[in-house]
Amino acid sequence: MAFFYALTGVALFTLGLYALIIYAHLMRKILAINIMGSGVFLVLVALAARTQTVPDPVPHAMVITGIVVAVSATALALALMLRLLEVSGCEELAEEPKE
Amino acid sequence: MLTMQVQNVPWLVIVITLPLVGSLLCFLLPQQAKKLGLMTAFTIAASLIGLLFQVLDQGAQRYTVGGWDAPLGINLYVDGLSLLLLLMTALVGLGISVYATAYFNRDKTVYYWPLWLLLWSALNALFLSADLFNLYVCLELLGLSAVALVAIAGGADALGAAIRYLLVSLLGSLFYLLGVALIYHSVASVDIIIVAERIDATPPILAAMGLMSAGLLFKTALFPMHFWLPPAHANAPAPVSALLSALVVKASFYILLRLWLDVFPLPQEVLGQFLGLLGAAAVIWGGVQALRQTRLKMLIAYSTVAQIGYLFIAFPLATSIAWKGALYLLLSHALAKSAMFMAAGNILHFGGHDTILKLDRVAQRLPLTVAAFSLAGVSIMGLPPSGGFIGKWLLLNAALQAGEWWWALVLIGGGLLSAGYIFKVVGFAFTQTEASHEVHHVPAAMQWTAFMMALAAILVGLIAPWPLALMDIGLPFEMVVNKGSNG
Numbered sequence: 293m294a295f296f297y298a299l300t301g302v303a304l305f306t307l308g309l310y311a312l313i314i315y316a317h318l319m320r321k322i323l324a325i326n327i328m329g330s331g332v333f334l335v336l337v338a339l340a341a342r343t344q345t346v347p348d349p350v351p352h353a354m355v356i357t358g359i360v361v362a363v364s365a366t367a368l369a370l371a372l373m374l375r376l377l378e379v380s381g382c383e384e385l386a387e388e389p390k391e
Numbered sequence: 392m393l394t395m396q397v398q399n400v401p402w403l404v405i406v407i408t409l410p411l412v413g414s415l416l417c418f419l420l421p422q423q424a425k426k427l428g429l430m431t432a433f434t435i436a437a438s439l440i441g442l443l444f445q446v447l448d449q450g451a452q453r454y455t456v457g458g459w460d461a462p463l464g465i466n467l468y469v470d471g472l473s474l475l476l477l478l479m480t481a482l483v484g485l486g487i488s489v490y491a492t493a494y495f496n497r498d499k500t501v502y503y504w505p506l507w508l509l510l511w512s513a514l515n516a517l518f519l520s521a522d523l524f525n526l527y528v529c530l531e532l533l534g535l536s537a538v539a540l541v542a543i544a545g546g547a548d549a550l551g552a553a554i555r556y557l558l559v560s561l562l563g564s565l566f567y568l569l570g571v572a573l574i575y576h577s578v579a580s581v582d583i584i585i586v587a588e589r590i591d592a593t594p595p596i597l598a599a600m601g602l603m604s605a606g607l608l609f610k611t612a613l614f615p616m617h618f619w620l621p622p623a624h625a626n627a628p629a630p631v632s633a634l635l636s637a638l639v640v641k642a643s644f645y646i647l648l649r650l651w652l653d654v655f656p657l658p659q660e661v662l663g664q665f666l667g668l669l670g671a672a673a674v675i676w677g678g679v680q681a682l683r684q685t686r687l688k689m690l691i692a693y694s695t696v697a698q699i700g701y702l703f704i705a706f707p708l709a710t711s712i713a714w715k716g717a718l719y720l721l722l723s724h725a726l727a728k729s730a731m732f733m734a735a736g737n738i739l740h741f742g743g744h745d746t747i748l749k750l751d752r753v754a755q756r757l758p759l760t761v762a763a764f765s766l767a768g769v770s771i772m773g774l775p776p777s778g779g780f781i782g783k784w785l786l787l788n789a790a791l792q793a794g795e796w797w798w799a800l801v802l803i804g805g806g807l808l809s810a811g812y813i814f815k816v817v818g819f820a821f822t823q824t825e826a827s828h829e830v831h832h833v834p835a836a837m838q839w840t841a842f843m844m845a846l847a848a849i850l851v852g853l854i855a856p857w858p859l860a861l862m863d864i865g866l867p868f869e870m871v872v873n874k875g876s877n878g
Contacts (some may be wrong), residue, residue, distance in 0.1 A: 305569060312562065318554060325561050332569045339576040350463075351575060354524055358568065361531045365561055368535055372542055372554050380547035385555055 297338035304331030316384045318373045322366060329362045402442035403454045403467045406477065407516045409435050414508035421501040425492055428504035432488040435511065436481045446474055451865030453521070466582060468521035470865025472718070475858060476518045476645055479722050483637045483729050484511055486844045490733050491630040493836040494740075499628070502543050510536040510634065517642050523571045523581040523654075526646050527564060530610070534560035537639050541627040549626040556623040559609060563643070566606030573599035587653050600655050604662075607650075610643035613666075613699060614673030621680075621692040629736020632688065633729035636695045641721055644702055648714075651706070652867060663707040670703025671801040678808025682815065687735045687745035690812055691728070694771060697805060698724045701786070704798050708789045711868040715859055716785030722858065723770050723778025726848035730767040733841035734760045737833045747819050754820040756830070759838040761820050766845035768813035770852070773806045778851035 308328030312321055333355045340351035377383050413431030417424040446452060451470035459465070469477075488507075495503050513536060517529035538560060542553040575581055577596055578589040590596055612620040620640070624632050677697025684690040698720070705717035737760040738753055739745045754761040770777035783802050790798035851858070862868075 305565070309562075312558070321558055325558065325565070328562075328565050332565055332572060335569065336572045336575075339572060342576065348579075351572070354571075354575075357524075357528060361528065365531065365535060365557070368538065369554065369557055369561075372538075372550060372557065375542070376547065376550040376554060379545070379550060385551050 294338045294341045297341075298335050301331045301334030301336075301338060304328070304334060307331075318369075318376070318383050318385065322369045322373065325369070326362065326366060329358065333358055398445055398448060400441060400445075401454055402438055402445055403452060403469055403519055404456070405438045406435060406442060407467075407512060407519065409438060410508045410512035410515065414505045414512060417508060418505040424504040425500055428508060429488055429492060431508055432485055432511075435515075436485055439477055439481045442469065443474065443478065446471075446864055465525055466521040467519045468583075469519055470867050471862045472645075472648075472865070472867040473518040474864065475718065475722065475861055476641065477515060479641075479725050480511065480514050480518070480638055482847065483633070483725050483844070486729060486733075486840050486847075487630050487633050487637075490633070490736075490837055490840040493834040494628070494630055494736065499543055503540070503628075503630075506536050506540050506543070507630075507634070510540065510639070514638060514642055518645060521583050523574060523583065523586065525581075527568050527571060530564050530567065530643065530646070531561075533639060533642055534564060534610075537635060540631040540634065541623055543631065544626060544628050546626075548622075552622040552626040555619050559619045563606040563610035566602045566609070567646075570599040570601075570603035570606070573602070583649070583653055590654065600650075603650060604647065607643045607647040608666075608669075611640055611647065611699060612696060613669050613703060614676050614696065615669075617673065617677070617696045617699075620696060621689055624692040624695060624732075625686065625688040629732055629739065632692070632736070633732035636692065636732060637725040637729040640695065640699060641725065644699070644721070652714075660707075663709055666703045667707035667798065670700040670706070671798070673697060673700025673703070674801055674805035675700075675808070678805055678812070681812040682808065684812075685746055685748065687738060687747050687750075687816060688732070690747065690816065691731050691735055694731075694809065694812065695724075695728060697809065698728070698771065701783070701802070701805065704786055704801065705789070708786075708793050708795065708798070710789050710793065712785055712792070713789035714868045715862055716782050716787075716789055718782075718862060719778060719785060719855075719858065720782030723782055723848050723851050726844055726851060727767040727770040727777075727779065730763050730841050730844035730848060731771070733837065733844060734764040734767070737837050737841060740837070741830055741833050743829065743831070747816055749824050750816075750819045750822075751824045752821070754817075757833060757838065759842050760833070761817070763838075763841040763845040764820075765813070765817055766842075767848055768809075768817070770845075770848040772809045772813060773802075776852045777849045778855075779848070781852050781855045 305328050308324045308331060311324035315321060336351040336355050340348040410431060416427050446469060454467040456465045491503060510533060513529050513532035517526060517533060520526045520529055538553050538557040541556055542550055571581060573595045574586060578586050580586055609616045624635050627635060674697050677693050677700060681690050681693035684693060701720050702717045705713040735745055737757060741757055770779035773779040773783040787799050787802055
């Protein structure tokens, strides 16, 4: 069962990666990164329950730390997106980096 | 008696907490941010000297935070490799701190200092971390503060670059974290030493290696994953560009190096050759792109892409002398590149633009700045007696000893390309253009710090025996030699 959850986590990670690459809208990119993150957390939690009867607490601690990081990163990304919208009126990144 | 006390102070913890506390103070007392920030910078440098003496006296140090040992608690570890990077950070950090006091106006200063000290704290913690998960947390702290610093410039270009940088940074970290999850699953620990003892080349471990390396290479901006670097580094304010190019990209390189030396079991030969090839491609591609740029800051940023390439030439050679060469290049690049970005900042401030073709007699009007740029250029090109020369010389020796002369060609070709783009800038700095423009006074502090950093990049070539001896403390490169001889 744990293995199934871990695989689901990897699937979420891949799905997020795909969305991050193909969508231009920043909101979608930010969501995609979050889905990738959730995928990694799911892998960690699933693997914590792999052998013993009592789940290993260390990956859980890692996931909690990871969630804190993800929340801060998302907040920063959203703030930057809103600011970009204010300044340029556009919620997408320019296709080619301006040179 | 006093020396005994100095020896027993846990400097490892202090060099992490000092910038953190400084950052909070700057945030809480924005009126005093500049003064507090500068004070913190000097205190950090002073405590690093404490750490330096401790390590010189007692060798590599391990510290268990809160008395909790490895499996559960967090360990800090310092050896010659981490100490060298800490000292490099402090040296460049001091220069940039002084430069920033003159560069930023009142409203930007308030944002700059807390973020910069936070970034410094993340760097120090990263270089001292002894476990894989802690490294992940430090990477994220570093990434978030670096992104916020890029965004300080405001403006659509800088914000766009900041968001792109943030997405790349998060993507790289998630790859790394997924790798950590797989490693933990296989060996039930994230402490580097314990992992190194228990690791085998099983499929999950190989997958983890791939994921972690990919994430770190992405963050280090190795060709062809460098696309995000030039806009992010070129659109940031000058002191931030200097920080990003000199220090931040080196952090993910450091993690990769640690993993490569201590953790990954290997068939390392094939992967090493592959990294070397990417490095060679980066040297050539970065150099050619730098030549084609019209804006000075973009040119310098592409030069960083090329210089990162050199570091990876050590991977296929994998001898102690090659690693030392790469580290020496890393060190002198940090000094030279920060000087270059500061000089570019001065030129931008002076004429209001950094278009290379329109540089109007800056050499006559900002002699110190152009001298800084040229001296830094000497190190980037790798001419004697600069630090860049020592690094390239060591790499060259390693390549010839291994009988792999083609890496030597890359080193020489890269040097010629960098000479091309540096002389292009210096040439236009002397000439007059028709469109003269309004000029602004450049504060002496900004000119002198740029010059001092460039001078340091040259001097570091003259004191070569010291950094090289420092790198040997704790024998960070010994594992590789053993692994190599065992097959």
